[in-house]
Amino acid sequence: MRRTNNYWLCYSLSFSFFLLLIIVVNQFNSNTYLLTTTANRKNIQIIIRVEDGAETYTKEILIVDELNDSTAIEGKPIQNKLSTMQNNTQMTEVIEKILEDARTNIKNELSNYNFSYSGANLLEDLVMESGGQPQRTLIISSWRSGSTFFGDLIDSIPSSYYHYEPLLMFGIKQIRTPAEAGEALKIVKNMFKCNFDGLEEYFEFESKDLDLFSHSTRLWDYCKYDNKNDLCFDAEFTSRLCKLFPFQSMKLVRLRLRLVEEIIKDKDLNVKVILLTRDPRGLMQSRRQRHFCELSSDCWEPSLVCADMISDYVAAKSILQKYPDRLLVIRFEELVLQQNTTLERILNFLDIDARKAFNDFLQTHTNVEVAGVHSTFKVSRNIPFKWKHTLDFTYISELQMACKEAMHLWGYKMAYNQTHMTSEDFNPVDDYKIS
C-alpha cells in the first residue's frame, strides 16, 4: 500500500515537472518567435549561442542584424545574406562595435587619471592606435615565485593589457640556446608591439587551456562573445584591441634576465622590467607540490635553479648600472612581509598612477585563495616560511649546499640544523646588496 502511494506521488511529481517543462519550452519558443519577426533563422542561432556564452554582446549583434537588414533593403539579394550569415561583413560589424566599446570603456576608466604622472598630456599619447607609446611593464620570474599573484597585481592597473606568459609553448624549461632565445625575444617584442602574426602556436596552446588564457583579463572581457571564443585567438582582432590600451604588461618565467637586456635597450619598446626572485628553499617547497615540475630538471634540480639565480643577480647588477630607471628587483619575501614599502618602491619605479588600484587589489587578494589551474595562491604572511616546517633538514642541507652562492648573493641565511631551521627565532631573510 505504502509502496503504491510512493509510486503515485512520484508519478504525479514527474508529470507536474513535465508540464512545467512544456510551459518553459513554449515560453522560450515564443521569445524566439518574436525574434524571428525581425531577424532570420540563422541570426537566432547566433543570438542563442551568444546568450549561452556571454549576455553582453547580444544587443550588439541585434544592432548588427538591423544594419544588415537595411543593406538588404538597399538592394543586396536577401538570399545571399541568408547563406553567408557569418560572413566577413557580419563579423566586421561585430568587431568594430567591440573595439568602439573598448575605446569608450578605456576613456571612461581613465577619466580621472593624472597623465602627467605617466609623462604624457593625453590618453592618446599612450595609445598605439593613435600613434602613442604605451607604458610597458615586463615581469621576469620563475615558477612558484609568486609571479602569478604579482602579475595579477600589475594587471589591476586600470586599462592595462596583460600578455600572459607568451612563452608557454616552450614547455617546462628555461630558454637557454641562442636559437630559442632569438625566437623568444622576437615573440616578446612583437607582442609588446601588439603584433600577433605568426603566433598560431601560441593561440593554439592558449585555446586548449582557457584557465591560463583567462589571466589575459582585458582581452577575455572583450573576446568571449561566443562559445567558441574564436575572436580570442584571432591575431588581427587581438592586435587591434591590444593597440587601444595605454598600459601593457607581460610576465615571463622561462627567460632569464641576461637575455632581457636586449629588450631594455630597445628604446622603441620603452619597457620597465621587474625581476621577482625568491628564497630557493621556499621555491622548491612550493614546486615539490606540483607535478609539472617533475618533468624538467630546470624546475626541480636545485643546482640549475640556483645557477639561474646567480645569473639573474649578475645580470641585474649590470643592468642597474647601465639603466638604473629600467629595472626594479624585488624578493618575494619583501612583497609579502613588507608590503607597504615594497608597494611604494613599485609605484615610484613604474611612473603609473596605480596606488588606488593596487590598494584595492591587495584588499581583496591578501589572505584569500585565488583559484586557477596554475595560480592557486594564498598570499598570507606565513607563506614565505612554510618550507621551515614542511621540508626535512636532509633535503634542505643538500639544497643549501647547491645554492650557497645564490643564497649569499640574494641575502638568504643558512639553516644549520633541524632545530635551528624550525626555530621561530630563525629569520632566513637578510639584507643584500646589488647596486
Ligand SMILES: *[C@@H]1O[C@H](CO)[C@@H](O)[C@H](O)[C@H]1NC(C)=O
Ligand atoms: C599630477 O601629477 C603630477 C606629477 O606627479 C603632480 O605634480 C600634479 O600635482 C598632479 N595633478 C593632480 C591634479 O593631481
Ligand SMILES: *[C@@H]1O[C@H](CO)[C@@H](O)[C@H](O)[C@H]1NC(C)=O
Ligand atoms: C599599509 O598600508 C595600509 C593601507 O594604506 C595601512 O592601512 C596599513 O596600516 C599600512 N601598514 C603598515 C605596517 O604601515
Ligand SMILES: *[C@@H]1O[C@H](CO)[C@@H](O)[C@H](O)[C@H]1NC(C)=O
Ligand atoms: C644547531 O645550530 C645552532 C646554531 O649554529 C647551534 O647553536 C646548536 O647547538 C645546533 N644544535 C644541534 C642539535 O646541533
